[in-house]
Amino acid sequence: MLEGPNGQGKTNFLEACYLACTLRPLRAQRLAELVNFGADAARVTAQFEMRGGDRAVEIEIAQGRRVARLDGKPLRDPDELFRELAVVAFTPDDLSLVRAGPDLRRRLLDRAVQNRHPAQLSDARDYLRALKSRNELLRQGAPDALREAFDGPLAQVGARIRLRREEILRELSPFAERAFSQVARGEATLALSYQVAGGDLQPIVGESESALSARLAQGLSARLSRDRLRGFTSVGPHADDLSISLGEKPARAFASQGQARAIVLAFKIGEIENLRAQQGRAPLLLLDDVSSELDPERNAFLMRSLAALAGQVLLTTTDADHLVGALRDARGEAGDVRLYQVRAGRIQAG
């Protein structure tokens, strides 16, 4: 538990932890934002207890580029690291995602996928590159032969990304829906589903990656004239969404603020429980001052869930007494809590 007043560096610390686990920023849009103002480079070092023993991860960011080392050796294949690590982060930003635009919901889904399929990270990067290339060609009015050459990888990687998203949702939905019924006793039931842009691209049970890839490629050609006019690609996983409904009504439009937060809470708990069910161990959990955003009842539910989680949790708060109290209420004792003070960017035990 990291305690400190506002603006002392609590979230920065979680940002560093997330980077060490995923090589990606948690909140920041670009790697360069992680470097201290006025400094040339940033470095994060972390010691992980993994199955093969302790391993040291070191990440350096300079000039917007990232170099990662595992036990001192350059990490050529990030999967080597990701196979061993699962991390779930929960920040106040997440609480708005039910009612916000689809970007945040896709990110929620992709981060959940990444814990199960590390390759999602590089596939997402490839997909984005293929998408930007295609959009650029659309805007230039490039010849068909050239544009079609990029439709190939776009559809291929797009199919892979989409099938993994559908799969993770099948896996974790039951956990999330159950968590929601516990946190929101008696309220409408939660239902999560994958929402595909394009009527002809709806999910087909048991469809193979290559079949979906062919269907996506067809979908791209079918919309060519419209996409050309608009200068961007209208279908594919970048245009899909996570559909959330409460009692058959779209949560985006109808959920109250409290319900919207309970949905996110249920999703995160569902994700954790799914990881535990699939991988036999709990992920590392990063909780950024979420308690202060939840009402006492939902907070108590979160604390009970944390207490039942046999894994490591790093959480930040401006009020440690309050949080320790809530933990104690949840399971009769606070458990193995170690308190650290964060002041002006320094962290001290205490």
Next chain:
Amino acid sequence: MSERVHDPIARLAVLLSRLPGVGEKTAQRLAFHILESPKEYARELSQALLALEHDVRLCSRCCNLTAQEPCALCRDPLRDGRLLCVVETVPDLLAIERTREFRGRYHVLHGALSPLDGVGPDRLKIKELLARLSHDGARTESDAAGASSEKIEEIILATDPTVEGEATALYLSRLLKPLGLRITRIAQGLPMGGDLEYADQVTLARAMSGRREL
């Protein structure tokens, strides 16, 4: 103005530090090392550098870098002229050569299609490739010293397994299809987003032998 006279050591260090993987400190150490080496070393080094500029050009046939025309690979009579392997860069060609798995000939595109970097088909050595194929293979390939008349039968697309490399392979496969040749793509043992030049030899050799029809 008088301060602008260059210190030769500093000048060399600055130039060396532009090389990939060479920081300022290393550059300075290298500069001093050259200074302290026997005189011939600096002279030979400078001649070698000048030779790069004067003597190295693109092979008119395969677009490999070479000091001779055509390049050694195009002239080698023992290579199988029926197989043509298309690569993005010269380092990729060298990486495939190191596997000793491939005994055909090459064509170097000098890049991959990349709309985000403004690289279209005309910036690559695609015209040269088409010319090579449309001359029926026989005429162009036969005048190589010692090489007998050769007709290309299979084109192996060995561009990188990146978005750009995949797109380039797809583009070429459609472009070349009317010629009626066998067109194959190296196998996907390589992870997408990878780079041929850095792939380990075993992986690359396997990718080469497990190529598939496009």
